[in-house]
Ligand SMILES: Nc1ncnc2c1ncn2[C@@H]1O[C@H](COP(=O)(O)OP(=O)(O)O)[C@@H](O)[C@H]1O
């Protein structure tokens with residue numbers, strides 16, 4: 001039974017080792033990762049590239065299973081993907097043969113929502129992310145920022161209980177990113193009733209972005225990915241319009257100091 | 272630009288054709304032997320005459336061979352590829368067998384097909400069937416295997432059942448390669464058809480070449496050959512149109528169709 005005190009997500013000593021099917025080589029992507037998330041909490045994961053951020057997200061999404069430890073969602077072990085946990089992929093993973101409308105409609109269609117209700121859901125979500133008028137475009141006819149919005153609308157249209165987002169803003173330009181950060185906060189309910197918010201697990205390598213958006217930031221170290229520190233972001237909400245608080249700068253410095261050495265190492269080692 | 276380009280291309284095509292016809296004419300005057308090399312005019316006249324007499328029945332016969340052989344061959348290639356993609360056991364058996372049979376080529380089977388079916392409609396149908404199965408098999412299998420894993424994950428995350436993943440993700444994602452395979456198949460099928468009709472059939476365009484050759488009617492032979500070229504081109508054009516219509520979403524095919 002999920003109660004008010006049941007964490008939305010609970011990861012208990014999660015490890016993940018990838019074994020190559022061809023060579024048998026092993027890559028230890030995560031080791032002994034533990035954390036929990038409250039309902040409605042906005043949590044970011046930061047860390048140098050290759051530290052296992054995407055791996056952790058895919059375990060929670062249910063695309064992969066831990067090699068050791070377990071992940072609980074509403075107190076129950078995760079067993080495969082579930083529409084309750086909506087994912088926004090790093091490269092958006094939009095269906096290229098479906099228009100904006102077709103992409104947003106996919107979830108409700110797959111879950112058997114009837115046609116008239118589907119149309120209303122699709123229209124509302126496309127409107128909400130600011131893509132009205134672009135319903136009939138194919139993904140290759142959209143800009144990076146518009147694809148990102150389309151992926152967000154597809155996620156929202158399925159009304160998931162939790163949002164899992166893998167570097168959703170990495171591929172857009174800086175100004176677009178700033179705008180989309182604010183829109184994300186608005187959609188999540190930055191200024192609204194905390195009880196109405198969804199739990200968000202947000203992977204990013206932007207430390208300032210993580211601090212601006214999150215209630216807590218999980219800092220991962222690399223080789224193998226382990227939790228270095230979980231940083232409470234004790235900035236007041238709403239945050240929209242208050243990007244440059246002195247306290248935020250101090251938190252950014254703190255997190256940056258945690259990962260500086262490894263991030264530099266990652267640059268050298270990345271292929 | 273948009274309007275000018277097809278017109279310019281048509282003009283280029285007409286010019287190339289004109290030069291070819293003139294060269295052909297000059298050569299035929301030089302050779303001065305209508306049996307060895309008929310003039311373009313003689314071939315054109317023969318063509319007009321044949322279109323009123325023998326050709327319609329020959330075209331119909333060839334299209335029947337093609338329809339039956341290509342339909343069955345493409346369906347088999349498609350079905351085997353999907354089977355291989357879904358089952359490791361099927362893949363372990365079917366894939367090596369296909370790789371072994373593929374390089375043999377349809378034409379090598381003509382003598383066996385003649386013994387098996389006798390001279391008649393069976394030989395071209397079988398050869399077309401054999402030739403068509405491979406390209407669409409290879410392409411479909413590649414298309415299905417190369418489907419972006421993230422798209423499948425996205426569909427599952429959105430609540431799609433395994434069956435919906437196949438019908439709504441794997442098949443549409445593989446569609447450009449499947450259609451490219453269908454076009455390759457049609458090309459080899461057309462060539463196999465002509466060869467089979469020429470040697471092992473009693474109807475069709477290939478057979479008609481053989482027939483007029485017996486009478487040393489080279490103008491008519493040439494007219495039939497040109498008919499084969501025109502129809503082969505038109506069939507490919509039709510498939511190309513279908514390809515463009517079905518994969519409108521793909522930036523690649525759009526560029527190719529333009
Ligand atoms: N499917 C996989 N098979 C093998 N190794 C993988 C796979 N996915 C990720 N890895 C490896 O696991 C480590 C963590 O990868 P990832 O989770 O993608 O890191 P991040 O998202 O933080 O950049 C990397 O060393 C990566 O090469």
Ligand SMILES: [Mg+2]
Pocket residue numbers: 053054055090
């Ligand atoms: Mg990643």
